[in-house]
Amino acid sequence: MASGNPSTKVVTALQTPIITTSTVTRMSTTRVATPVVTIAVSTVPTSSTPIMSVSTSGSTANVQHKANVGEMLRLGTPRLWLPAEQCRECFYPNDVNFNFCQQCGTRRLSRDRERPQPLPVDMEAIDSRLAELQEKAASMPYTQRKSKLQTDFEVFLESMQPPKTLMSAAPRDILRFLVWKDKGGRTVVHGADCSDENPCQCPSRLAFKTVDSYIGQLRSIFDKEGRGGEWNARVGFGNPAADKSVKQYLRMVTEEQMKQNLIPKQAIPMTTDKVERIINYIDLQLEKFPDIDPCHAFILGRDKALFLTLLFTGSRAGDLLIVKTENIHLPNGGFLLNHVWGKTLRDGNTRSCAIFQNDNSLLCPVTAIMGYVELAKALGINLSRVFSFVRLLETERLTMCLCLLMRQILDCVFIVTKLQCTRGRLYIVFEVHVLLP
Incomplete structure (x- = not known):
């Protein structure tokens, strides 16, 4: 106490x-x-x-x-x-709903603001736009080829014993599928004991470039399905198309074909004398205008300008066919082609090609393009808002079918009088002359 x-x-x-x-x-x-x-x-x-x-x-x-x-x-x-x-x-x-800080006691700033007015959102138009873009993506050639390959691979997996799916496929299954696809190859791989008999009994294989393309497409298919990354054989997880065994298979196929000098086929080069022969033949046919079919005359003038432009620019034919007239400029003494889209031009950049007059009037691309434009004007075709080199493949078949139909069934003569291109569509104006007995 x-x-x-x-x-x-x-x-x-x-x-x-x-x-x-x-x-x-x-x-x-x-x-x-x-x-x-x-x-x-x-x-x-x-x-x-x-x-x-x-x-x-x-x-x-x-x-x-x-x-x-x-x-x-x-x-x-x-x-x-x-x-x-x-x-x-x-x-x-x-x-999140505090008013004062529990550590320092600082008062929280007020966040009371007026609620914004709702925006006019047209969900139907947005969904329609997305569906349009998806349809365009699905219609591309690469997408269609990859979709067909995916269908074949899925059917192949279902036919195995036991059946498998894309989520359970292994690198061994991909190698089996590539060997199975060899039946559609056209590259003959001769064996060591092959005789000189023609034709021989050696098997046909897929070209190594085709095998490489298939492997790349399969890798993209697995990435889309959620199986990306490197393949891990211990846990069976990853992209089976990226396994080392698949790369080794491609290397062995390439080595097998290269040892036999089986190089990929290349396009036959066009020399100047061959181009001159083609242009001479086109000029001889165009001299008969307007006595020849207007559709045939337009095709000849277009092909002449196209061949000479390809010769002097070195562009791909597919890239040149999608160049619009608005992307062609006319500087002094030549043309300037502005490529904005192509096989290797898809990043928003542009590539320009200049075309100048040639001393050889027969092979001058500027003269050929000017003649092509004048011929289109004479036929009533407006090239101001369409592709500069209009494709008439469907028109050619339509013209031939109509001519055959009218002459054999209706007993009349079919003559094309005018071709008109509006908003990318080609309209044909023709006359029908009935043959009286």
């Missing part, structure tokens, strides 16, 4: 301390709150209840929130999880 001054701080086993805590907040130069805690102990009888008095620089609501959380933890009540949001001063992760 203690005696004397009643203010003396004495703690015995029969007494319970009262803890009075006062917290003073000091702001450092880095604006981080540093709490300083002072504890005062005094004596009270044992029967008294512990009291905790907290004084902070924050708000009373924040202190009450802490007391509620402590009471919940003491009673074993789980606290609901709420997403966190950082304080703008001390970056402490508070609850």
